[in-house]
Each structure stands twice: as C-alpha cells, then as structure tokens.
Amino acid sequence: MTAASLAARRRALDAVAPWARRNAWTLGLVGFLCLLLVYTKLIQASYDSSGIQGLAIGVLPLALAAVAQAVVVMSGGIDLSIGSMMAFTSVVAATMMKGQSQEFGVAVVLLVLVLGIVLGAVNGALVVLTKVPDIVVTLAMSFVWAGCALLVRAAPGGAASEWLRNLVLGSFINEWIPKSAIVLVVIVAVIWVPVARSKMGLSLYAIGSNKLAAFRSGIPVGRTKLFAYALTGLYSALAGLSLTASTGIGTPVPGPYTLMSVAAVVLGGVSLAGGRGGLFGPIVAVVVLQMIRTDMTFLSIDSNYAYVAQGLILVGVVMVGSFALMRRSRA
Amino acid sequence: MTVTTDLLLEATGVSKIYGAVVALKSASLAVRPGEVHALVGANGAGKSTLVKILTGVVHPDAGRIVVRGKERTVHSPAEARRGGLISVYQEPSLIPDLDIRANLRLTETPREPFRHWLGELGLADLDLSSLARRLPLATLRIIDLARALAIEPDVLMLDEMTAALPANLTERVLEVLGSLRGGDRSVIFISHRLIEIAAVCDRATVLREGETVGVVDVTAGSEEKIVELMLGQNVEALSARTADQAVTGSRARATTPRVSARSLSSGTRLQDASFDLYPGEVLGVVALEGQGQDELFDILAGSERPRSGELLVDGKPANFHHPADAIRAGLVFVAADRAEALLMQRSIRENIALPFSTRLRRWGLIDLGEEREKVDGAVATLQIDARAGGEVRRLSGGNQQKVTIARWVAGGVRTMLCFDPTRGIDIRTKTQIYRLLRDMAEAGAAILLYTSELKEVQLVCDRAIVIFGGRVVGEISAAEGDEPTLLRAAYNLRSEAAVPEGVAAMLASTSAGADASTPTGPGRSEVRQ
Numbered sequence: 001m002t003a004a005s006l007a008a009r010r011r012a013l014d015a016v017a018p019w020a021r022r023n024a025w026t027l028g029l030v031g032f033l034c035l036l037l038v039y040t041k042l043i044q045a046s047y048d049s050s051g052i053q054g055l056a057i058g059v060l061p062l063a064l065a066a067v068a069q070a071v072v073v074m075s076g077g078i079d080l081s082i083g084s085m086m087a088f089t090s091v092v093a094a095t096m097m098k099g100q101s102q103e104f105g106v107a108v109v110l111l112v113l114v115l116g117i118v119l120g121a122v123n124g125a126l127v128v129l130t131k132v133p134d135i136v137v138t139l140a141m142s143f144v145w146a147g148c149a150l151l152v153r154a155a156p157g158g159a160a161s162e163w164l165r166n167l168v169l170g171s172f173i174n175e176w177i178p179k180s181a182i183v184l185v186v187i188v189a190v191i192w193v194p195v196a197r198s199k200m201g202l203s204l205y206a207i208g209s210n211k212l213a214a215f216r217s218g219i220p221v222g223r224t225k226l227f228a229y230a231l232t233g234l235y236s237a238l239a240g241l242s243l244t245a246s247t248g249i250g251t252p253v254p255g256p257y258t259l260m261s262v263a264a265v266v267l268g269g270v271s272l273a274g275g276r277g278g279l280f281g282p283i284v285a286v287v288v289l290q291m292i293r294t295d296m297t298f299l300s301i302d303s304n305y306a307y308v309a310q311g312l313i314l315v316g317v318v319m320v321g322s323f324a325l326m327r328r329s330r331a
Numbered sequence: 332m333t334v335t336t337d338l339l340l341e342a343t344g345v346s347k348i349y350g351a352v353v354a355l356k357s358a359s360l361a362v363r364p365g366e367v368h369a370l371v372g373a374n375g376a377g378k379s380t381l382v383k384i385l386t387g388v389v390h391p392d393a394g395r396i397v398v399r400g401k402e403r404t405v406h407s408p409a410e411a412r413r414g415g416l417i418s419v420y421q422e423p424s425l426i427p428d429l430d431i432r433a434n435l436r437l438t439e440t441p442r443e444p445f446r447h448w449l450g451e452l453g454l455a456d457l458d459l460s461s462l463a464r465r466l467p468l469a470t471l472r473i474i475d476l477a478r479a480l481a482i483e484p485d486v487l488m489l490d491e492m493t494a495a496l497p498a499n500l501t502e503r504v505l506e507v508l509g510s511l512r513g514g515d516r517s518v519i520f521i522s523h524r525l526i527e528i529a530a531v532c533d534r535a536t537v538l539r540e541g542e543t544v545g546v547v548d549v550t551a552g553s554e555e556k557i558v559e560l561m562l563g564q565n566v567e568a569l570s571a572r573t574a575d576q577a578v579t580g581s582r583a584r585a586t587t588p589r590v591s592a593r594s595l596s597s598g599t600r601l602q603d604a605s606f607d608l609y610p611g612e613v614l615g616v617v618a619l620e621g622q623g624q625d626e627l628f629d630i631l632a633g634s635e636r637p638r639s640g641e642l643l644v645d646g647k648p649a650n651f652h653h654p655a656d657a658i659r660a661g662l663v664f665v666a667a668d669r670a671e672a673l674l675m676q677r678s679i680r681e682n683i684a685l686p687f688s689t690r691l692r693r694w695g696l697i698d699l700g701e702e703r704e705k706v707d708g709a710v711a712t713l714q715i716d717a718r719a720g721g722e723v724r725r726l727s728g729g730n731q732q733k734v735t736i737a738r739w740v741a742g743g744v745r746t747m748l749c750f751d752p753t754r755g756i757d758i759r760t761k762t763q764i765y766r767l768l769r770d771m772a773e774a775g776a777a778i779l780l781y782t783s784e785l786k787e788v789q790l791v792c793d794r795a796i797v798i799f800g801g802r803v804v805g806e807i808s809a810a811e812g813d814e815p816t817l818l819r820a821a822y823n824l825r826s827e828a829a830v831p832e833g834v835a836a837m838l839a840s841t842s843a844g845a846d847a848s849t850p851t852g853p854g855r856s857e858v859r860q
Binding site: 199205206214215216218220271 | 632634653654655657658659664666670671672673674675676677681684685686688696697699738
C-alpha cells in the first residue's frame with residue numbers, strides 16, 4: 001500500500017468513521033427493525049396502518065420503562081423497581097380518576113408525576129446515603145412499591161380520564177402516524193433533551209463513566225445520582241400513566257417491565273457499566289422486541305416459545321455485539 | 332530469506348492500524364541472546380503496541396515474528412508465555428483481592444526462584460500473605476517483575492518498569508537487569524529515562540511514528556543520537572530560562588502566598604507539613620515514594636480533609652469539603668494516573684468541558700458556542716492531536732495527559748497542583764508541558780509540581796521543597812537543585828556522601844525516627860511565617 005493511498009483512506013475514514021462508529025450499534029438496530037417490518041408484511045399481507053397503531057400503543061409503556069432504565073444505567077446505576085413504580089403510579093392514577101371530571105384528571109396526572117419523582121428520589125437517596133449497591137436497594141424497594149400498589153387497589157380496576165385515553169389511542173393527521181408515537185417523542189424531547197444539553201446531563205454521563213474523575217472535577221456525585229434516580233422515577237410514572245391510558249384501568253401487579261427494560265437497554269447499546277449510550281437505541285430495541293412477538297403471533301407459534309425465542313435473540317444479539325466490540329478493540 | 336540463527340527474537344515489517352489511527356507502520360526489532368535491548372520512542376511511537384503484538388495481546392495486520400529461528404504467530408498471552416515471551420506491563424497484573432501467595436499460585440510461579448529474585452530486588456522481607464490491594468504501587472511492580480524473572484523467560488519485556496519506582500528500587504532493578512547481561516536470555520527494556528538506558532542497555536531500537544528509524548549501540552554519548560532519532564529533528568534545548576529564574580523567584584516573594592500550608596497532617600503518612608506557594612512561581616515537591624505527598628495533594632485538591640493543621644488560600648483560611656470547593660478557590664489538580672482523571676469512553680470535548688461547564692451556577696443549557704470556543708482554545712494551546720477525539724481512550728498516553736491539563740487551562744488557571752504529570756510521557760510532550768507550566772507561572776499562576784524525575788526541578792521549578800517522613804524538611808533553589816543534591820535531600824541525608832547501597836534498609840529505620848523534622852539540606856532558606 002502506498003503512502004498516498006493510505007493517507008487518502010485515512011482522510012475518508014476521518015470524515016465518516018467517528019460518527020458511524022459511535023452510532024454503529026443503533027444504526028444496525030434500525031436496519032434490523034426495517035428487515036423485521038418487511039418480513040412482517042411478507043408473512044402477513046394484511047399488516048397495515050392499524051398494525052402500526054397497535055404496535056405503537058403496545059410499545060409505549062415498555063418504551064418509557066426502557067427510557068427510565070437507560071437514564072439510571074447511563075449514570076452507572078440500575079433500577080429494579082421500575083415495574084413496581086409503574087404499577088403503583090398506574091393504580092393511583094386509575095383509582096383517583098374513576099368517576100371524576102376531566103379537569104380533575106389533569107390534576108391527577110400532575111400529582112402522579114410528582115409521586116414518581118418522589119419514589120425515584122427515595123430510591124436514589126437510599127442508594128447514596130446507605131452506600132448499599134444499587135441493585136440491592138432497588139430490588140428491595142421494588143417489593144415496597146409493589147406492596148403500596150396492592151394497598152391502593154387489591155384488584156385491577158379504576159378508570160382513566162377520557163382525554164388521557166384519547167391522547168394515546170388512534171392516529172394524528174395521517175393514519176400512519178399513531179398518537180402514542182408522538183406522545184413518546186414529545187415526552188422524551190421535552191424532558192431528556194434539555195437535561196442532556198445542561199450541565200446535569202454532562203455530570204450524569206461523567207459519574208457513570210468515571211466516578212473518581214467526576215469527583216475530582218468538582219461534580220457532586222451523590223446529588224447527581226439522586227437526580228438520575230428521580231428522573232427514572234418520573235419516567236416510570238409516565239410509563240405507569242401510559243399503562244392506565246392504554247388499558248383504561250390500573251393493575252396493581254407489576255408486569256414484566258423491569259427485566260424487559262434492562263433487556264431493552266442492553267440491546268439498545270447502553271453500557272451496563274455506565275457512561276455510554278443514549279435513549280434512541282433502547283426505544284428502537286423495544287420496538288424490535290415487540291415486533292418479534294407480533295411476528296411469532298402471525299406465525300401462530302406458542303406464546304411460551306415466543307418468550308424463549310425472545311431471550312435467545314437477546315443473548316445472541318448481545319453476544320454478537322460484544323464479540324464485534326472485542327474484535328475491534330483487539331484488532 | 333534465510334533466518335539468521337544468532338538472533339533470539341526478530342520482528343520485521345510489523346504493522347497495526349486502529350480505525351483512523353496508524354499505531355504501527357512498519358516496525359522491526361532484532362534482539363540477540365544475552366542483551367538488554369532498549370526500545371525507545373516518543374509516546375504514540377508504537378512501543379506499547381509492538382510489545383502487545385509480541386506478547387499476543389494484539390494481533391498485527393502484517394509482519395513476521397521469528398523466535399529462536401522459528402516463525403511464530405502468537406495468538407494469546409498464554410501462548411506467548413509458553414513460548415518464553417513475557418511482559419511486565421505498566422499496570423501491575425496482580426489480582427487486588429488475593430494475597431501474594433494466591434496470586435503466585437494463580438500464575439503457577441515457582442516459589443523459590445520468586446523469593447530469590449524478590450531478595451535481589453530489595454524486597455526480601457515482603458510478607459507474602461498481604462493482600463495485593465494493600466501494597467503500594469512500587470511494591471506491586473517489583474513483585475510483578477520478580478514473578479516474571481522466576482519463570483526464566485527467553486525474552487522479558489519491561490514496559491516503563493522504572494516509571495513509578497522510587498530511586499532506591501530503580502537502582503536495584505537496574506542492577507538485576509545488568510546481571511542478566513551476557514547470558515542466554517534477553518530483556519527488552521522500554522523507558523523514557525535515557526540515563527537508565529545508558530546504564531544497562533547494549534543496544535537501542537528507536538521507533539518514531541510507528542516505524543523503526545534506527546538501531547543504536549549504546550555507548551557513552553549515544554544519548555544525543557537516540558534523542559535525535561526519536562524527535563526526528565534537532566534537539567531543542569529543554570529549557571532556556573535558567574538566566575531569568577532568579578528574577579522570577581524574587582518577584583514571587585513580594586506578594587502574599589497563594590496557598591499556605593500550616594502543619595497539615597493526614598493519616599499515618601503526612602505528619603506536619605508547612606510551606607508557602609506564591610503566585611508566579613513553580614514550586615517543586617521532591618520526595619521518595621510514600622512520604623506523604625499523596626495525602627498532601629489530596630488535601631489541597633479537596634479530596635480529603637486534613638486531620639489537623641490549617642490551609643490558607645490568598646491569606647484566608649480555607650476549608651474544603653469537596654473538590655468543588657477547591658476548584659472554586661482556584662486549586663485544580665492534575666493526576667499522574669490518567670485513568671483516574673478521564674472519562675475514557677467520552678469525547679475530548681466532554682472531558683475538557685467537564686469541570687468548567689458543571690461549575691456554572693446557572694442550571695440552563697450549556698452554551699455550546701462558548702464551550703466549543705474554550706475547548707478549541709485549550710486543544711490548540713496544548714497541541715492535542717484530536718484526530719481520534721470521539722473517545723479519549725483511543726488517544727496516546729501523552730495526548731490523554733494533555734487533555735487532563737487542558738480541562739483546567741480552558742477555565743483559566745490560578746493554582747495548579749500537578750502530581751507527577753509527566754509520568755510515562757515522551758520527551759516532546761514533556762517539553763510542551765514544561766513550557767506550558769512556565770508560561771502559566773509567568774502569567775501569574777501558582778504551580779505546585781510533585782515530580783519523581785528529579786531533573787525536572789531544574790528544568791521547570793523556581794525552587795523545590797523536600798518532604799521526608801511527612802514533613803517538609805528542606806527547601807532548595809532551582810540553581811542548586813541538581814540531581815545529586817535533590818536525591819540526597821530526598822533521603823534526608825546531611826553529608827555530601829553519595830547515596831549508600833543499603834539505603835532502603837536505613838530508610839525503614841529512620842522514617843519512624845523523631846529527628847526527621849529537623850530542617851536540613853544545603854540550599855534551605857528560612858521558612859516564612
């Protein structure tokens with residue numbers, strides 16, 4: 001290889017490579033999702049805009065749970081109480097809204113969001129103050145929040161305000177644009193984007209990446225961690241509200257959301273070691289996981305097999321991904 | 332091509348490319364049996380990559396490696412080990428939560444030879460049942476070396492072996508390496524310290540920008556030649572400031588000290604340290620390993636609180652609860668260990684912006700335009716090679732260290748605390764850092780510089796304080812601070828006698844002694860109150 005061609009190659013790589021390399025994982029995931037959509041259309045010719053709408057509604061709670069998990073994982077923690085917080089906030093919302101006016105419903109939503117922040121802040125405060133590992137604290141708190149949910153309402157029930165239901169059901173402008181997708185984008189944009197652009201976002205990534213370096217750079221590590229957990233609580237409350245909105249009731253038993261959110265975060269390219277990743281990846285990962293389930297249904301595969309398949313795909317994809325990473329860092 | 336059999340190890344045309352970064356273009360290395368062979372080059376020249384390739388940690392894109400006449404493809408460190416190639420890395424490879432004995436079992440190291448080499452290296456009475464994490468870095472590196480020697484490898488590769496070692500241990504290591512000369516086995520010795528290379532090496536292979544640019548027989552006066560090859564240009568004088576430093580020194584004394592330490596103590600190591608740091612000066616700190624300098628810097632940087640004593644900043648008492656307090660008071664810290672200072676997976680921009688963006692009182696969005704301006708300014712000032720800027724871990728060591736300094740330069744420096752900032756860094760980067768420290772001092776900043784390389788005192792400092800047994804025991808002006816003087820002062824010796832052989836043993840007994848506080852040292856001036 002001549003020096004000139006080497007230099008030219010280097011210049012070309014300089015322009016595109018850094019961006020592509022940083023986003024390779026998410027790009028691959030989006031590509032995989034496109035393949036899945038094509039495949040779905042092939043095996044089920046009737047899959048159209050209503051299918052997309054169903055997909056979006058089904059995805060919304062899990063997507064918000066994944067966002068909640070991603071925030072805390074990026075800061076170097078993990079929250080195993082997301083599912084319980086969702087159940088708690090969901091039953092509180094459904095119980096308070098039942099038989100009340102639309103305006104009162106708005107107040108309930110605000111109250112539930114504050115409740116989410118408080119729940120998350122309690123998790124965070126315990127982690128920071130006791131110095132017990134995140135995984136232990138949040139696992140323990142998941143039982144507490146789940147118990148609280150059952151205290152509020154022992155069986156599924158309650159109701160959602162009409163406007164809240166209309167917020168996520170149906171489509172907007174065009175039948176191909178589901179309302180719940182817009183809601184998701186708005187929620188992420190309104191809360192996360194300003195945070196990521198502020199000093200809090202930088203601090204959050206910093207404590208996830210290298211706690212000692214962050215400390216020595218003058219960053220209040222404990223306070224930042226508390227903030228991350230509170231933000232996770234807020235997103236969990238939003239996920240709980242979306243459950244109430246899409247089902248019309250509140251369910252006190254936590255769904256599979258906690259572990260699914262961890263799965264989506266891993267699949268979405270967020271490093272469990274902290275400090276790396278974004279929110280777009282996990283959201284795409286959630287859609288991919290949901291699409292796989294849908295396809296299994298179309299192929300009339302036993303739903304129990306669907307779980308097995310989902311798990312295998314998760315392990316497989318993550319293995320391939322980390323293998324590629326290893327190759328790259330060693331190569 | 333026939334393979335010449337009188338070479339123990341021969342590598343030719345080795346290359347390695349990481350994405351956009353060419354780590355090795357075309358490196359070659361030929362090692363004869365029985366020689367200590369130096370591998371030198373500026374940081375980023377590819378020394379570490381070449382060693383990693385030889386030990387199977389990294390796979391080369393091209394090139395061939397011949398060991399004892401047989402061509403080898405080394406797939407893993409374990410395989411390299413079986414083939415007689417062993418490397419001692421800059422980071423000790425001991426499991427922190429196991430004791431030394433368990434660590435030895437783990438690597439199936441024969442106990443007796445290990446003991447023997449440990450004795451040769453000056454650590455005969457090491458307690459093998461102590462946990463690795465409780466031992467100081469220098470000891471761990473010696474254990475690592477003894478462990479490698481015990482296996483009797485054909486080729487032993489030492490990557491910056493002496494970088495974190497105090498002078499007495501360095502001496503022992505060099506003696507041991509010298510004793511290996513002329514045998515059947517070889518040593519590849521990577522170091523930035525040319526004096527050490529001159530002392531123990533037979534030949535030196537010089538790498539520059541991923542290529543072997545020359546092989547030099549090490550004789551008296553070959554140092555110039557090596558440096559010339561390394562730099563690829565005429566050697567610039569490291570310092571052109573000796574003439575005006577007296578002026579700087581006297582000017583510094585005219586004002587109130589920026590930082591005054593009064594009887595600071597912490598833990599078991601820092602006993603009673605007092606000194607003044609003035610604006611416009613670079614104050615050197617000279618100390619052997621573990622004399623309390625780590626604790627002193629931690630206190631000044633706000634990471635730790637003193638057990639007793641007082642700290643004054645600009646004449647007013649300061650009480651730091653958090654590094655943020657120290658930073659607000661203008662005291663910023665540059666660590667030797669870059670892994671402790673950087674967000675390795677984040678970008679250069681974020682790493683530099685970290686302290687000053689997060690120090691803002693307001694909670695709004697970060698002003699990206701202003702931030703970029705400051706970051707670009709700092710990158711330019713420090714001449715950081717930002718090509719691989721997406722993730723800091725992809726930068727070379729020298730560039731990483733520049734990033735840790737740049738983050739403070741970007742916000743404006745009043746007082747900088749540098750803890751061995753040039754450890755394991757090439758000459759060119761070192762020179763840049765020296766110049767930067769001088770420039771900052773000229774501009775009115777106060778700089779405290781602990782260095783394990785004594786010659787840096789004369790190159791950058793106006794004066795130096797000596798810490799021994801947790802106390803400031805002396806002060807030496809730069810003009811008087813040549814290496815022998817500083818070394819004697821660091822050992823707290825009063826006489827003009829040379830550092831004795833068994834000084835390590837003597838140290839152990841005197842460091843606990845009470846008379847360590849008596850101020851001594853030839854160039855000591857009065858401590859101002």
